[in-house]
């Protein structure tokens with residue numbers, strides 16, 4: 001090229017400048033092309049394998065196929081550490097220098113668990129790569145681990161079946177997709193065995209992403225004035241216009257248990273009891289969104305004066321359950337086996353309340369993604385199971401934020417949102433005071 005330009009009578013300096021500029025431009029175009037090709041490949045959507053299992057309540061329970069097992073050391077309690085809502089959207093944020101990795105490692109160090117549960121909303125956006133990294137971290141820890149899906153996990157570059165396939169590549173992962181004709185992905189059970197006997201069963205359910213229809217006339221509204229002093233979290237959500245002005249709507253439009261999941265829960269329990277010489281073991285349910293009865297439990301607790309024997313922890317935002325009960329808790333009471341239901345979803349709550357003999361608990365959020373409360377609520381929660389298989393202790397475990405917080409801008413965004421909310425409610429309160437109906 002230099003020769004051709006020189007031959008045309010252009011000076012060598014100009015020729016060299018033009019050549020360098022052209023080379024740089026071509027280099028930039030190539031780099032862009034490689035970058036976009038990689039980005040396109042990274043974001044390319046993956047579909048997973050469908051579970052081959054079709055379930056009917058008339059099926060015979062098969063302990064080899066319908067449940068997996070973890071062994072418990074008879075000489076010590078069995079500690080389960082639950083991490084909800086990691087909600088990471090770029091895999092590099094799971095790196096060793098960052099907060100999430102250090103939170104997981106420090107909480108594990110502090111609690112010395114026997115098993116880890118991931119309570120959903122584990123990842124989104126680059127969900128495929130994030131779940132690969134989560135699997136790597138869990139496998140490094142080397143304990144049995146069991147994830148469920150939340151309402152955000154499907155919002156990425158893979159369907160839930162594909163994310164399940166990634167998890168199941170982990171040698172210690174207990175995740176199973178469950179029957180494909182049930183609502184959700186990853187409805188499964190794990191038995192804790194001690195000396196060859198089932199002492200406790202762990203249930204894992206996908207509460208979905210919230211799109212289901214319900215009878216609006218069944219939705220409850222409570223007078224905001226009744227909760228004004230007792231629950232700032234609920235009071236803040238009172239409606240300030242229309243038919244329900246001055247009232248609080250119970251529940252949000254998030255996920256819930258479906259009828260078939262509840263039947264499956266009962267069917268599994270019956271099968272497990274039969275395998276266990278007719279003895280129904282105590283059990284725990286792990287899922288992402290709180291069942292509706294968390295509301296009843298909370299109201300009973302605050303109306304009873306917040307008895308510390310029954311409840312502890314914080315309730316900073318309204319419970320995001322479905323707006324109606326779908327029957328899971330009734331089934332739990334009827335069966336009499338489940339004594340703990342442990343959920344995530346509200347990043348700002350870690351309340352645990354005993355209600356009708358069942359402990360209903362939020363676990364402490366893991367990591368600093370998508371929260372303005374990371375300074376105080378970061379870690380996980382533990383359930384301790386004793387030698388008789390009883391869930392004897394539920395504890396919130398907060399660890400300090402350690403490592404790089406890459407998303408300072410995001411923190412700023414969340415704090416801004418909080419500020420905006422506060423300003424909105426101050427305005428509403430001023431207006432209410434002016435109208436004499438505060």
Ligand SMILES: [Fe+2]
Pocket residue numbers: 121150151152288344345346
């Ligand atoms: Fe969630």
